Amino acid sequence: MTDSASGLICPKCEQPLIANGKQWQCPNRHSYDTAKQGYINLLLVNQKKSKNPGDDADMVRARTDFLDTGIYAPISDALNAMVAADGVILDIGCGEGYYTERLQTHVPQASVIGLDISREAIKGACRRSKDITWLVASGARPPVSAGTVDTIISLFTPLMPPGLNHALSDKGEIITVNTGPRHLMQLRELIYDDVRNEGFVPTAKMVDAGFECIEERVVTYTATVAGGEPLLALFNMTPHRWKVKPERVEKLLSVDSLTLEIDVVLHRFRRQTDTQ
Ligand SMILES: C[S@@+](CC[C@H](N)C(=O)[O-])C[C@H]1O[C@@H](n2cnc3c(N)ncnc32)[C@H](O)[C@@H]1O
Ligand SMILES: [Zn+2]
Structure with missing residues (x-):
């Protein structure tokens, strides 16, 4: 670039x-x-719903600590295997850049942009790589020229179809990564009384927005997370941290280790083709 x-x-x-x-x-x-860390702040004040939108510093640190254990590396590998090797790649809601950096290393010919609304997350991302364009910006309206992105990644991030539509090139692809029904089931069993099999399926929302699903891949495996700090880091990077009573967090902290189901679903989408 x-x-x-x-x-x-x-x-x-x-x-x-x-x-x-x-x-x-x-x-x-x-x-x-x-900024001195290397990112560009393209987030306008009127695009912020709060002073510091997105993940806060504690959540970013927890995410980095957990992701650096490598326990989610198979998810990153599955994502990398679905991405074309070149062109412009935009990771919307890239967080602290773990997956973005591994992807850029996997496809060094590509031009990779990582975007997140959280300045703390992007500061962390800058530490991971200097070969990526890091932006503090809103995924609802990514500040890239219309129709110029070949691959958009939306990984454990709220789906923002208008932003996807604006940025994606005609033949471009979107890859979403979301939790499957049994993801972290054993952690959820420890912290909730009533645990449901739930995951997020993006297909209906994407079809409504004019995209079609061309591939679905499920990644499941089990992993053992040590008790104490590693388990707390995992808990703190999930939305469960906002919902759980303190006594249940103590219960989580009392276990020596936890063997967890990882259940993640990747989808690949492109613009719907006119069948008439
Ligand atoms: C669950 S985290 C996932 C981060 C990263 N993709 C990962 O899996 O490690 C969701 C991210 O979306 C970001 N986010 C939330 N709303 C956003 C928006 N409107 N535009 C850009 N990023 C957003 C948050 O700041 C957070 O970093
Ligand atoms: Zn201007």
Whole structure:
């Protein structure tokens, strides 16, 4: 990606951004700085629902600590196997960049952009790689030129179809990664009285938005997580941390280790083809 043809656009007026040293400017003179960590902040104040949207520093740290154990590496490997080797890849809601960095290393010819609404997450991502364009931005309207992204990744992140539609090229593909019904069942059994088999299936929402599913892949395995800090890190990076009573967290902390089912579903989508 050269500075003069970055593919990035101004979030205010949607004109191309051109780099001038560490500053990015559009023809309407809106300008954005590259932070010392290396990311560009393209999130407008009116795109924020709170002062610091997205994952906070504690959640980011927990995610990094857990992902660095390698327990989710098979999920990352399955994702990498589904991605074409070149073109522009945009990881929407990339978090602290574990999967994005492993993907970029897997397809070094590709031009990889990692985007997240959380500044803390993107600061962490900058530590993982200097070969990726890291953006603090909203996935609802990714600040990239329309129709320029060949592969979009949406991994354990809220689906934002308008953003996907804006960014994706005509022949582009979207890969989603979501939890399957038995994901982390044994952890959920420890912290809830009533545990249901639940997962998230993105297909209906994607079909409504004009996409069709062309591949589905299920990744299941078991992994043992040591008690104490590793298990707490896993718990703290999940949305369960907001829902669970303190006494149940203590129960979680009392186990020596936990053998868990990992159950994750990957889908590949493209724009619906006209069948008439
Ligand atoms: C569960 S985390 C997943 C992070 C990463 N994909 C991973 O699996 O490690 C969800 C991420 O989505 C981000 N997020 C939430 N809403 C967003 C939005 N509107 N635009 C961009 N990112 C968003 C959060 O800040 C968080 O980092
Ligand atoms: Zn502008």
